[in-house]
Amino acid sequence: MNVAEALKINEQLKEDEILPENKYYRPMVELTRLGMRFPTPKGEFIALKGVDLTIKKGEFVSLIGHSGCGKSTVLNLVAGLTLPTDGGVIVDSREVDGPGPERAVVFQNHSLLPWLTVYQNVELAVKQIAHKQQKGKAWIKEQTDHYLSLIQMQHAADKKPDEISGGMKQRVGIARALALQPKVLLMDEPFGALDALTRAHLQDSLMKIQADLGNTIIMITHDVDEAVLLSDKIVMMTNGPSATIGEVLDIQLDRPRNRVELANDPQYQGYRQSVLKFLYEKQLHPTPQSEPPASTPSKPTSSKPNSAKVTFASDIKRA
Numbered sequence: 001m002n003v004a005e006a007l008k009i010n011e012q013l014k015e016d017e018i019l020p021e022n023k024y025y026r027p028m029v030e031l032t033r034l035g036m037r038f039p040t041p042k043g044e045f046i047a048l049k050g051v052d053l054t055i056k057k058g059e060f061v062s063l064i065g066h067s068g069c070g071k072s073t074v075l076n077l078v079a080g081l082t083l084p085t086d087g088g089v090i091v092d093s094r095e096v097d098g099p100g101p102e103r104a105v106v107f108q109n110h111s112l113l114p115w116l117t118v119y120q121n122v123e124l125a126v127k128q129i130a131h132k133q134q135k136g137k138a139w140i141k142e143q144t145d146h147y148l149s150l151i152q153m154q155h156a157a158d159k160k161p162d163e164i165s166g167g168m169k170q171r172v173g174i175a176r177a178l179a180l181q182p183k184v185l186l187m188d189e190p191f192g193a194l195d196a197l198t199r200a201h202l203q204d205s206l207m208k209i210q211a212d213l214g215n216t217i218i219m220i221t222h223d224v225d226e227a228v229l230l231s232d233k234i235v236m237m238t239n240g241p242s243a244t245i246g247e248v249l250d251i252q253l254d255r256p257r258n259r260v261e262l263a264n265d266p267q268y269q270g271y272r273q274s275v276l277k278f279l280y281e282k283q284l285h286p287t288p289q290s291e292p293p294a295s296t297p298s299k300p301t302s303s304k305p306n307s308a309k310v311t312f313a314s315d316i317k318r319a
């Protein structure tokens with residue numbers, strides 16, 4: 001093989017992104033001058049302004065910021081559930097103009113179909129892909145079993161959602177999202193409603209799944225430890241109105257990450273301090289001005305258990 005041929009093959013490998021070092025080869029998500037103005041009876045409410053962010057393929061990015069700053073708004077814009085009033089979102093080189101199969105969303109309160117079993121809930125997502133890829137029954141069964149085993153739920157495959165715990169439901173919600181084979185997994189406080197031990201277990205599962213599948217993940221969290229443990233990048237948002245990105249912290253901790261070992265790691269502690277400093281020194285708690293006008297049909301953020309404050313999961317580290 002001559003040099004020219006070798007270079008050509010190398011280029012092809014890059015194109016196919018099968019070289020491990022090309023994990024972060026191209027941007028998967030690009031937010032450009034992204035802004036969101038909501039109409040309200042008392043006038044326009046500028047929730048987001050001038051948000052610029054590039055997320056590479058395979059990166060795990062956390063969004064953190066005080067309640068009401070605009071994290072869910074950013075996620076909904078990437079999901080295509082809301083369309084921006086300013087700027088734009090590009091996912092995998094295509095502008096987002098609505099929801100799409102390459103983006104799957106996991107909410108805090110997952111929505112499993114209550115009349116279907118755990119198996120059938122996951123199977124439904126697998127069938128969507130099977131239909132597109134013209135796969136048969138055997139493939140559907142194999143894939144459904146695969147995703148159930150990823151979340152270690154084979155034993156409860158025949159149970160209905162109301163027969164399983166909150167953590168188990170959340171796992172099934174994640175399996176369903178993964179079964180859609182999304183290029184980007186969007187998670188809005190996926191573990192917020194769970195107890196500390198279950199949350200720790202799911203965080204570990206998510207890290208393992210991401211290492212295996214290489215998904216690009218954007219996750220909203222209020223938990224500083226969760227953000228540092230899971231992320232390649234922590235995006236810290238300023239308080240609204242006109243919220244934007246205040247700082248971006250690159251987390252250069254080796255993977256796989258072990259929460260117990262990291263608890264006393266100076267680098268880990270340094271990252272944690274940086275986030276705390278941003279939240280509690282540089283960004284004060286949200287002021288009344290950061291809320292939209294009183295008559296605004298805003299989301300009932302106060303109903304969420306974790307939404308009123310940033311939480312610390314020091315209890316998780318002991319788990």
Ligand SMILES: Nc1ncnc2c1ncn2[C@@H]1O[C@H](COP(=O)(O)OP(=O)(O)OP(=O)(O)O)[C@@H](O)[C@H]1O
Nearest residue numbers: 038047067068069070071072073292298299301307
């Ligand atoms: N449809 C809407 N109309 C008017 N205002 C809205 C609308 N949706 C969100 N907002 C406002 O935009 C701001 C950002 O809301 P968002 O839900 O994105 O915050 P958040 O950071 O996700 O908060 P939390 O951490 O509490 O979930 C808030 O002040 C909210 O009240």
Ligand SMILES: [Mg+2]
Nearest residue numbers: 071072073188
């Ligand atoms: Mg939110």
